[in-house]
Amino acid sequence: MVRYHYALVDDLISREEFDRRIEKKIEACGNLADEVAAALLVVRDLGRSHVKIKGLRGRSSLFCFYAKILAYSEVKEFDRADGNKGLVARVTVADETGQTDLVFWDEQAAAISESFEAGEVVEVIGRHGKSLKEIQPLNLRKTHVEINCDMNPKEQRQPERKDIDLMFISLQPAKTFTRKDGTTGEMVSGIVGDAGGTARLLCWDAVMLSGLTPGMAVHAGGVLEKEGDFGGREIVIDENTQISPVVQMPEIPYIPLGEVKPDQTVTVSGHFVQVLPPRPFTRRDGTSSWVRNVRISDETATLPVVLWDDEASRTFLTGEKVIIYHVPARVGRTGETELSVGRGSCLIIVPEGGERISIDGTIIESPEGKVIDNGVQAFLIEGSYQHGTEIILHGIMSGKRLFIEGDEKTGISLEIVQTDLKQFLESLESA
Template sequence: MDEITEIYNKLGGIISEDDFRKRVDEKVDQMSGLCDMKTAAMLVAHDLGVTDTVKDIIKIKDITAEIGNVSFVAKVTSILDVREFNRNDGTIGRVGTVKVADETGSIKLTLWDERADIIKNGSIEVGDCLEITGYAKDGYSGTEINIGKYGLMRETDQKVEVSMQSQKIADIKDGMSDINISGKLLDISDVRNFQKKDGNPGRVMNILIGDETGKIRVTLWDEKVDSTTSLNLDDAVEIINGYARTNNFSQQVEVQIGNHGVLRKTEANVEYKESFTPIADIIPGESYSIKGFVSGLGELREFEKDDGTSNMVSNIYVSDDTGRIRIALWGDHALLVDELDIETPIEIIDTYSKSGYEDIELSAGNRTRISIK
């Protein structure tokens, strides 16, 4: 007796075996290869009301390595890219990782070989609610679920509410992954088009977000750029499944949103207040925001860059109660020198400090925001 007939025999003859096998084939097609014939047969039996072919659904908090085979319903909270490795027999294996959660906790899914392909082809996304059947085992960071040849991951209409752990911006460090943060949208850059190493076109842009602990720049790649089209400055946004990297130019930690990350508007109440540094406290090699009044104006100068394109620069001086500093305004910012007057109140946000000819000076580039009060 084969496995399909064994499962059919538990139906008590409510449909014919030919009809049952037809439904099993349809289920395999419907799942696009995400389950084998045995699992499809159990699902068809479950759809027909025969539930003893599938293990009882349990909560994540109750999953232990001793249980072995387990079935549960959870929401996808993060996805990591698929990694290839060499097996001892010389073949190449594939493994991917998905983190899921329900209202009782979270757990990691390890997807092997063809199961991992649902990550590569985009069949699974953060926020999907899934019915999962796999094998519980001890992993490096606690109990995890192996989804192998006989495992199951399929979307379900059941809604799963989860309380996802969220970080504050000040706690983001280089190398962190699975980052979930909320912030107020402070700035949106233009989209930059480029050619990838494989010859395909790519897109990249930056946004700046802040919370009560600080602010951080966020880089969005390719289709994630489109998630900014409905956003406006001062919107509260949340980032799910980001990862942190140090920018080689600014040497500041930034959050990256790749294929498996999410940026979306949220109704959460996010507080942000810009922190201004007294001019006397500025040291070289850091990013600062200052406020004061214009105490000196230079001339606008145009020049040609090494790549043959033209640019502009002008210099102004800003003073506060603690001191006075020169600021180089680059690009479009340079045009402000013709709009300013001595004693004009001004805020210059996100400038970079460096040692100048005489003393420390600030550089206002394309990431700088300038507000004339």
């Protein structure tokens, strides 16, 4: 049972810390509380005893919440991959903050309508289903909690075609997918922005975005705009979309740090006021990665930011200006609102002032980060340049960083020299 309680807060503290707090609670209660009761107290202290439905899109594995039953779907039969039959049913529930669907399978699907009635309030412990729009219950019980909400289920907003001026903020490498008819194609995902904010991008024909890079903008006619499976806006470019040059670059709005609230996806700007070193961690699947804590500030507030994976490995300097696009806000371990920068967000360091220069030097992987060094000066850079490459870089020099706008290769890279030398030595050995 304690593992279920830990799953309610597993994005906030480690299991070791959770167990330590349980022991401390038991001691504080004079050893009168058992492990389960102490676990409930720890969960409550972390603000996760119960969440509202609007908070069901957080990062924890499990959620506990109260909801009123609005409606049942019909029990549907379907064919499983192994040839057996399965049953599925949905129950729409709500509170004063929103609504969601509970998904039941097989025996539970057949019995759910006989166990509970519309209008009853239930306590749910569950996890996300196939998307953040649905919950698969692990435990469900009736309660006497009162919830005042509209008893009419809200229909899901259908996707609609729109004409939008879009700026590409980030684009991922094309991925191959298989259609239902067995043919394959290439799709591109990323983040885009317009006057209404940011959105996740899905393009089902990679050729349509050929030649486009982050920072460029287009007029996209006939895109599909909808709510994404994992929350937020989603923009879909498909065969019915027409891409043309943009008349005016869209201005993407961002909000002051002092106005950021949990359970929002926002775009913010500020300066680094604290940069801590990255540290390794192990994911649940056993793979290793990096996490890093920094703080950014503007004239309204200072907020903690957690950087994950590749973002945690980048080089950042205190005082640098940053824009973070499409970043989720949540309640952190200390109870403070924090921003979590992962695969679905984009962090850009912005030059302040500076001058345009060209520098002819060598790419070096230094302890401080990747730099270009000409023997007299060295500037931090970002990009896929290999260590030892001789190159001319053009860009904006701002502080200790060069913001690259173009390059010209002038020599042979160290990697090529090493490869040629290896081949030469092998030829001597075989002679």
